Amino acid sequence: MANTRIDNLKKNIAAALSDQKKSDLLLGCMKRGRDTRKAALESLPGGAAFRDDVRAAKERCIENLPELKKQFIENARKRGATVIEAKNGKDVISYCLALAEKHQAKIIAKSKSLTTEEIEMNHPLIDAGVDVVETDLGELIIQLVDERPFHLVFPSVHKMAPDVAKIFSDATGQQVADDIPSIMKVVRTYLRPIFLKSDIGLTGANIGIAETGGICIETNEGNGRLVSSIGTCHVCVIGMEKIVESIEDALLMILAHPVSASGQLPTNYVTWMHGRCDLGEGGGNDRETHLIILDNGRTEMRHGFLREALYCIRCGACMNTCPTYGIVGGHTFGHIYPGPMGICWTAGVHGMETAGDFAQLCISCGLCKEICPAKINLPQMIAEVKHEDAKNAGHLLANRVMIGADKAAKLGSATAPIANAALSSPLMRKAMEKTIGLSAERKLPPFASTTFMKRFSARTPIDDQHDPKKQVAFFVDVYANYNDPDLGLAAVAALEKQGCAVIVPDQGVSGYPCIAYGDMDGARRAAAANVEKLAPWVKKGYDVVATEPTAAYALAVSYPALLPDSQDARLLAGATHEFFEYLLRLEDEAGTPAPSEKLSGSRLGYHCSCHQRPLGSGHGAMNWLKRRGADVRLIETGTCCGMGGTFGLKAGLLGHELSSAVGEQLFTLFKEARLDAIVTESSVCSIQLAEGTGMKIYHPLQLPGLI
């Protein structure tokens, strides 16, 4: 039953919200991940440009995977490795059980491997009497308490030193002091005999190289070196998507992975293992290496909408920027693979239903896509997962309401006096919360009785547009049309002032809520309709400009992915502009505008909505404000304000409550920044920030000094 699943999810969210300490640890970890990544990018020649190289390499290697895998296997076998292809976890486990028996193995020392986590292979081996010991410290900590990774890169980030000391006190039977150096001494002494006595060393591999038949293992602790060198038998479980073509590809991945994960270039130790070396002299020929190439759903992923997930290099950067993951952590936001990539990988290897259990935690802010070293379109894939899940389980009522919010807005505008009275009546709002799941506490903008569309078509046409500098097709979307026509008209006026001929062609809504809640049929319909209506204008030389960040994002980023075969969708995307970025360029082209002091002395904090990140990150608006004398600063946490479009408008844990928890850090930053007001271009972020900060919020075009 869908409701049981959602109830479980809500129970987990509630538990996470009451554990502030855990969340603070995780948020600290994520921030550090983002900060160190940023610092590394600054020192890297070309900065973030390596993402294009990674993307291209991954596209090529996944496209050619069958051939590369064949080449990898041939070359590895030439070097004496035993290579097997495992369909699933069961195959891997039975192979390893047989190996353990053959070698009469008592101890298997293991270095960190997410692929072996994926197939949960420790327990069956332990049940068969083999002592399987994780040697990566974080993995060992969670193994000792039988938990799953809380974070991909820092699996035990939710444990403080005293917790860890207690875990090792229990494991060793001796009192361990709770300072980190003491713990480390104990860990070293605890693990050293495991390394030395291990019969089998079990590793994953970050990379398989087709050209050479070798594997690369990246670690910081150096455990991978010990695990792969000591035991007579080495076993490596590698996901088939890790195979790359060449040494150059391998070097690229070896760099991209730690830069994105922890700002290192590269990890402390990278082991390029080819064949199996002897250990010492005169030991006979009994050293073995077994490479197990795991499929476990990957072939199917390659042929479906999860294909891009195979580009994932497991750096964990997506979870370092994911707003809701930061509050609830990997045990709630994840199955075995946590975070945004966890939704896609769970769907691919553990089943759509398991992924659906936590996919609703994605609020479709899209930040994961912006940080991903392989530029994976995570929000699109997650939307497809939600869509598949809804086919079986149906959409949640509150989500259905939000998918249809544009129709409600149309009705609200047509019946504005009544609708506005209802929206401001606490009793009515309580009733609406109960029936349709709209949070009663959210202060919503009133509806305008005359829409932007009507007002635009009713206005006196402007005469002096015979030789316009630019032709602009204005895209208005829901808010400016039904709630704030003045904003839309101000935007049009500003464009006209710069010499643009502005039209408002027939258009639909952006349809982004359909993506956010996984109604992909609706999303594709909305996209196709707008492409059909707007592309002809683009062909006539019009630029498309939108004030609502999410609308611009839908047209410029989402539509080409929704309609991959549509040339017109790409055409529209290329012609779509974020309003201020466009306006600023017009000002530039017209020559330096006379400095205006209208906003002089006003201290403004700018909030960049997530969907502006790939569209200039709000620099257009900030520079435009600075030109008018404002003292404007970007205030940001590095993640979302928590609103997530309409997510935060929904009542309860899977809405308002989680949304507020996400926003808390940003609210504090704004409140402490000594500002006169907050400016943001997003209609929904402004609802969130107004409530969270109690401060004045304006769209840049509507600042009091300007009007």
Next chain:
Amino acid sequence: MAYQFSENFEKLHGISHRVASSSEAVDTIAAICRQKQARCIALAGLPETVIAQLESACGADIEILKEPYPAASLPLAIDRADIGVTGMAFAIAQSGTMVEVCDNDAVRLVSSLPATHIGLLHEADIIDSYFESSGAIREIINRHGDDVVISFISGPSRTGDIELKLTLGVHGPEEAHAIIISGEQR
């Protein structure tokens, strides 16, 4: 380039030493041994001359383990060593990385079991940028037989798994030295 390598290696909490000759390198190793009060050191992948000089520099107080290591004695023999010294094939300045190449895993144990690791490299073998290393790696893999391990070593063993606090030496060396010999070709 040696300067850039040193700077980056030290950013990663490694310790670098620049010396003018292999006999100065031996002096540096001997000094580290004294400072660490080492009783036993393990060597691998070093030129005969350096081994001979080290044996005379360390005297009878320090036990020196060297190749060939009998298979039956491993890994325990090397685990006894306080310091491991290995020769490096080349290094990458941009990332502060020493590159060790072996066709016997005893070498890897020498650079990973002891609490202190010293890597010996020639200034002429330092390449500038990370991506430039592909040619050298390809050449090494082609030159060796079927079994070869290339290890990138960028500083001492480290972890941030408890409270994200950087801690050195969790499994492998807590101290990593790079001795850069200038003026001499390998």
